[in-house]
Amino acid sequence: MAFAILQIIAILLNVAITVIIVQAIMSWLLAFNVINLQNDIVNAIWTTLDALTAPIYRPIRKIMPDFGAIDLTPMVVIIAIIILQDAILPPLAQALLS
Incomplete structure (x- = not known):
């Protein structure tokens, strides 16, 4: 039972890495005006990704210096x-x- 929970945690961590990478790529595309938030689908995806990552980023951004x-x-x-x-x-x- 405990091993199954650890496997679920490992899968969720892999999903988290994927979400973070997708958001980073999307932020570059937004920054270089390849895509824009005027498109409803792009806006919905961006809002979802931001909602998923904001709770993770918030405490780290408080600690990190501003670059x-x-x-x-x-x-x-x-x-x-x-x-x-x-x-x-x-x-x-x-x-x-063991």
Whole structure:
């Protein structure tokens, strides 16, 4: 049972990384005016992605220094997720299996 929960957490972390990458790419497309928020579909996708990532980004943005137009928060979150996946979840799974 506990191992299944850890597998679900691993899947959710992979989904979170995907959402963060999609949002980063979409923000670049918006910044370079390849797409714009006047399109209803683009606006709906952007609003959804922002609603999903804002709670994750908010505490990190309070800590991170301001780099102007460069937002490193997504990279920090992805690095934290990778550390969680590679350094914390495997020992936890091993401890639960023993």
